[in-house]
Amino acid sequence: MNTLETKAIEVTDLTVAYQEKPVLWDVDLDVPPGVLLAIVGPNGAGKTTLIKAILGLVRPAAGRVLIYEKPYPAQRRIVGYVPQRGSVDWDFPTNVLDVVMMGRYGNLGWIRRPGKAERELAMNALEKVGMQAYAERQISQLSGGQQQRVFLARALVQDATVYFMDEPFQGVDATTERAIVALLQELRANGKTVVVVHHDLQTVTDYFDWVMLLNIHRIASGPVEETFTSDNLRQTYGGRVAFMKN
Amino acid sequence: MKTLIPFNYTLIVVAIGSALLGIISGALGTYAVLRRQSLLGDAISHAALPGIAIAFLLTGSKTPLILVLGAALAGWLGTLLILSIIKLTRIKYDSALALVLSTFFGCGLVLHTLIQRTGNANQAGLDTFLFGQAASLLERDVLTMGILGGIALLIMSLFWKELKLLVFDEAFATSIGLPVRALDILLTSLLTVAIVLGLQAVGAVLMSAMLVAPAVAARQWTDRLAHMVLLAALFGAIAGVSGTVISSSASRIPTGPTIVLCATVIVGFSIALAPNRGLVWHWVRQRKNKARMQRHGKTTFTAQEKLAERLATDRKLLESPQREGDLEA
Amino acid sequence: MAIHQLEIQLIAIVVAVACALPGVFLVLRRMTLMSDAISHAILPGIVLAFFLTESLSSPLLILAAAGTGVLTVLVVELLQRTKLVKADAAIGLTFPALFSIGVILISRFAGNVHLDMDAVLLGELAYAHLNRLEVFGINLGPVSLYVMGTILVLNLTFILLFYKELKVATFDASLAASLGFAPALIHYGLMTLVSITTVGAFDAVGSILVVALIAGPPATAYLITDSLARMLILSAILGSVNAVSGYWLAHLFDVSIAGAIATTTLLMFGIIFLGVPERGVIAIARRRHRQKLEFAQTMLVIHLLNHEGLPEAAQESQVSHLQEHLRWEGQFAAQIVRYALENRCVSQANGQLALTARGRGIAQEALVQ
Numbered sequence: 001m002n003t004l005e006t007k008a009i010e011v012t013d014l015t016v017a018y019q020e021k022p023v024l025w026d027v028d029l030d031v032p033p034g035v036l037l038a039i040v041g042p043n044g045a046g047k048t049t050l051i052k053a054i055l056g057l058v059r060p061a062a063g064r065v066l067i068y069e070k071p072y073p074a075q076r077r078i079v080g081y082v083p084q085r086g087s088v089d090w091d092f093p094t095n096v097l098d099v100v101m102m103g104r105y106g107n108l109g110w111i112r113r114p115g116k117a118e119r120e121l122a123m124n125a126l127e128k129v130g131m132q133a134y135a136e137r138q139i140s141q142l143s144g145g146q147q148q149r150v151f152l153a154r155a156l157v158q159d160a161t162v163y164f165m166d167e168p169f170q171g172v173d174a175t176t177e178r179a180i181v182a183l184l185q186e187l188r189a190n191g192k193t194v195v196v197v198h199h200d201l202q203t204v205t206d207y208f209d210w211v212m213l214l215n216i217h218r219i220a221s222g223p224v225e226e227t228f229t230s231d232n233l234r235q236t237y238g239g240r241v242a243f244m245k246n
Numbered sequence: 247m248k249t250l251i252p253f254n255y256t257l258i259v260v261a262i263g264s265a266l267l268g269i270i271s272g273a274l275g276t277y278a279v280l281r282r283q284s285l286l287g288d289a290i291s292h293a294a295l296p297g298i299a300i301a302f303l304l305t306g307s308k309t310p311l312i313l314v315l316g317a318a319l320a321g322w323l324g325t326l327l328i329l330s331i332i333k334l335t336r337i338k339y340d341s342a343l344a345l346v347l348s349t350f351f352g353c354g355l356v357l358h359t360l361i362q363r364t365g366n367a368n369q370a371g372l373d374t375f376l377f378g379q380a381a382s383l384l385e386r387d388v389l390t391m392g393i394l395g396g397i398a399l400l401i402m403s404l405f406w407k408e409l410k411l412l413v414f415d416e417a418f419a420t421s422i423g424l425p426v427r428a429l430d431i432l433l434t435s436l437l438t439v440a441i442v443l444g445l446q447a448v449g450a451v452l453m454s455a456m457l458v459a460p461a462v463a464a465r466q467w468t469d470r471l472a473h474m475v476l477l478a479a480l481f482g483a484i485a486g487v488s489g490t491v492i493s494s495s496a497s498r499i500p501t502g503p504t505i506v507l508c509a510t511v512i513v514g515f516s517i518a519l520a521p522n523r524g525l526v527w528h529w530v531r532q533r534k535n536k537a538r539m540q541r542h543g544k545t546t547f548t549a550q551e552k553l554a555e556r557l558a559t560d561r562k563l564l565e566s567p568q569r570e571g572d573l574e575a
Numbered sequence: 576m577a578i579h580q581l582e583i584q585l586i587a588i589v590v591a592v593a594c595a596l597p598g599v600f601l602v603l604r605r606m607t608l609m610s611d612a613i614s615h616a617i618l619p620g621i622v623l624a625f626f627l628t629e630s631l632s633s634p635l636l637i638l639a640a641a642g643t644g645v646l647t648v649l650v651v652e653l654l655q656r657t658k659l660v661k662a663d664a665a666i667g668l669t670f671p672a673l674f675s676i677g678v679i680l681i682s683r684f685a686g687n688v689h690l691d692m693d694a695v696l697l698g699e700l701a702y703a704h705l706n707r708l709e710v711f712g713i714n715l716g717p718v719s720l721y722v723m724g725t726i727l728v729l730n731l732t733f734i735l736l737f738y739k740e741l742k743v744a745t746f747d748a749s750l751a752a753s754l755g756f757a758p759a760l761i762h763y764g765l766m767t768l769v770s771i772t773t774v775g776a777f778d779a780v781g782s783i784l785v786v787a788l789i790a791g792p793p794a795t796a797y798l799i800t801d802s803l804a805r806m807l808i809l810s811a812i813l814g815s816v817n818a819v820s821g822y823w824l825a826h827l828f829d830v831s832i833a834g835a836i837a838t839t840t841l842l843m844f845g846i847i848f849l850g851v852p853e854r855g856v857i858a859i860a861r862r863r864h865r866q867k868l869e870f871a872q873t874m875l876v877i878h879l880l881n882h883e884g885l886p887e888a889a890q891e892s893q894v895s896h897l898q899e900h901l902r903w904e905g906q907f908a909a910q911i912v913r914y915a916l917e918n919r920c921v922s923q924a925n926g927q928l929a930l931t932a933r934g935r936g937i938a939q940e941a942l943v944q
Contacts, residue, residue, distance in 0.1 A: 334848075348786035349838065356828070363830070454671060517654075
């Protein structure tokens with residue numbers, strides 16, 4: 001942390017609507033560098049949408065997103081992304097190593113093919129997630145937890161400063177969950193910022209040091225011990241939310 | 247006639263043309279199959295008819311290049327209409343595709359009868375469009391095919407990793423800054439080129455098979471995209487050549503349908519016998535497992551069997567949520 | 576209007592309605608492409624039966640072709656069940672193969688019988704009335720009218736009898752199964768109907784354009800109505816209108832009737848697609864514009880409410896600040912402020928916006944918990 005003022009992520013007045021139906025309303029979020037942030041909220045709270053809007057995958061109706069004080073397109077190289085595991089066809093004809101090397105495509109630029117250097121980076125990343133033995137394995141032969149590890153390895157080779165992960169714990173076994181947590185904590189120890197869409201309220205205090213409570217608009221965000229209060233949780237999950245009538 | 251099969255110059259030209267077509271459509275069809283757009287080719291090829299008719303009406307020329315341009319344009323327009331219908335209404339992919347395919351073809355038919363009535367063309371034009379006329383391929387046509395197809399394949403290999411990422415994980419591709427819209431358009435354009443080139447040889451009705459069959463067959467033999475594209479091209483070429491040779495060896499066997507049947511035989515062979523995935527091996531494995539289970543009693547599973555079972559359930563879980571635009575059966 | 580013109584139009588209407596009714600369920604069940612597959616794949620069935628009967632409208636031919644159609648559905652499903660081939664690819668493999676067999680059979684053996692490919696693929700409605708049904712020397716009208724009439728009655732009966740089952744099986748197959756409705760039976764029943772209808776219709780309109788009759792009117796009706804019953808009726812009406820207007824279009828320009836009907840189907844779809852109230856493209860665009868303004872206005876009042884009474888309020892409520900903060904273009908920001916002022920949601924003084932009671936109400940209502 002060079003200055004206290006620097007923010008890794010700064011979201012201001014972000015509003016997203018699908019077909020004029022609001023999904024996120026006027027959301028503000030400041031994340032300092034080097035924290036492990038969980039975004040929690042009920043189904044349909046806009047957690048995934050928030051990540052997608054930050055990454056420019058959905059176009060916001062209004063608002064601004066800065067990554068280390070610059071808009072996202074200028075900072076692509078320092079951002080890593082782990083999409084939901086179920087968003088791809090795991091029967092696609094490719095192997096583990098190849099998927100992980102896709103994390104280098106952004107740095108490679110057009111037309112250039114991945115080479116030996118990329119291969120090495122990918123193997124290192126696979127070792128970190130405990131999957132080096134599976135490098136040549138066809139991806140359809142992986143279990144859910146292994147698929148998730150492959151996606152994490154792909155994000156690792158992006159060598160990013162800020163990571164966004166969409167439900168990395170979804171449907172993985174206990175071993176993988178522990179491995180992922182260890183990895184996230186290692187990333188934080190190296191000064192990286194990690195934003196995770198998270199479902200399991202039980203584990204928030206154990207795994208994360210920051211939390212954002214979201215239900216279409218931001219309920220609260222900040223350090224877990226201050227923010228993860230029963231009062232805030234009731235506000236996030238309790239009661240029904242009614243928005244614009246049309 | 248010295249041999250059973252007369253290897254003359256025309257036959258060689260036609261065989262080379264069919265082989266080229268098989269290579270181009272096999273390679274590019276791989277992407278269509280992987281994106282679950284196997285039937286988009288069918289729509290584009292049918293939608294091309296009004297384009298050909300209008301190109302002819304406007305220019306009065308039967309130059310292949312002009313007709314190809316018209317066909318490509320109409321095929322494109324059809325794809326665009328399909329996409330806007332899905333985007334703007336609740337009509338699903340399959341209905342939009344069927345609607346565009348059949349009604350565009352109908353418009354083409356109207357235009358065609360109009361041309362016929364003015365005495366400008368003969369019925370042969372439409373028959374060629376529907377069924378192709380591989381036997382009529384000239385050296386010039388094969389050259390056009392080779393050049394345009396070569397360019398299409400070159401573009402495909404230049405943007406290899408970008409196209410691969412687009413097909414595998416569009417969200418990730420967007421996040422690292424790839425222009426996915428433009429890549430999507432590029433891929434559909436390449437597909438259109440392959441289809442339009444194939445119209446002359448196998449015709450509109452059967453063109454979709456040339457895109458789908460080699461790719462499906464290739465998928466059974468390999469788990470790598472690069473190998474799949476190469477194998478699909480090879481299978482396409484084999485189907486093209488063998489279909490041409492078979493149809494020339496006897497009278498009154500049309501080339502296009504024979505090529506398609508050859509491709510289908512390759513698919514059947516691959517689905518049955520390809521190592522690992524093939525149905526026969528699957529069946530043999532099942533038999534062995536059953537025998538082993540009976541020997542050990544049902545309670546003791548080997549680690550391998552447990553893994554196999556877990557993989558099977560995982561696969562089921564992955565495949566259970568039907569994708570948008572997928573067909574339910 | 577000559578009597579044969581009337582007859583042709585009548586045949587066209589009967590064919591269109593007979594196709595549109597099962598088409599509704601195909602469109603709703605996302606299986607429209609199955610009709611494309613069936614209509615092509617029945618060719619070998621037709622050819623083989625034709626070799627036996629030498630007639631295009633014999634019941635045996637219809638049975639053989641319908642059998643091939645159901646066989647196609649079965650093959651496609653078997654292929655899918657191997658998990659080696661995806662649904663769309665399974666269709667794309669099956670029908671060209673069967674169709675190829677049909678084409679080869681025709682060109683190899685049909686040289687001396689009258690069955691040419693154009694008739695199969697394109698049909699010719701203009702000649703459909705020539706084949707007359709004669710009983711004891713009395714001319715009872717065109718055969719195809721009777722054939723298609725029977726098929727229409729069959730379709731109607733099936734749909735009326737199993738309306739409830741079809742409805743449940745279409746919208747919730749697992750519910751249908753739990754209610755004991757045997758969705759598989761309904762599914763194959765429907766596929767048999769589609770096969771029979773396709774065979775009956777290809778004589779008149781050919782196997783490619785029959786898809787237009789099956790998919791077109793139901794897809795168009797789907798844009799207009801939410802109710803299944805209304806969708807069925809509307810599809811029948813739209814199909815008839817397309818058929819008759821297509822006939823006259825063909826008459827006017829002296830072109831293929833079937834092609835012209837497909838063209839009017841496309842035109843009809845286009846008109847409804849663009850113009851239908853509420854769901855048409857034009858209506859959607861208009862509504863989007865209005866909603867965009869209202870939406871932006873709500874955003875503005877919520878923004879003002881969020882910062883009301885806070886130290887930064889003075890800065891956040893500046894008109895010039897909106898551009899930066901809500902990321903609105905200058906013009907758009909001005910438009911929204913004008914819109915909000917007109918609606919008396921905000922008031923403006925010295926370049927600063929303040930919420931009115933009404934505006935605060937709207938903001939709070941939007942944020943109700």
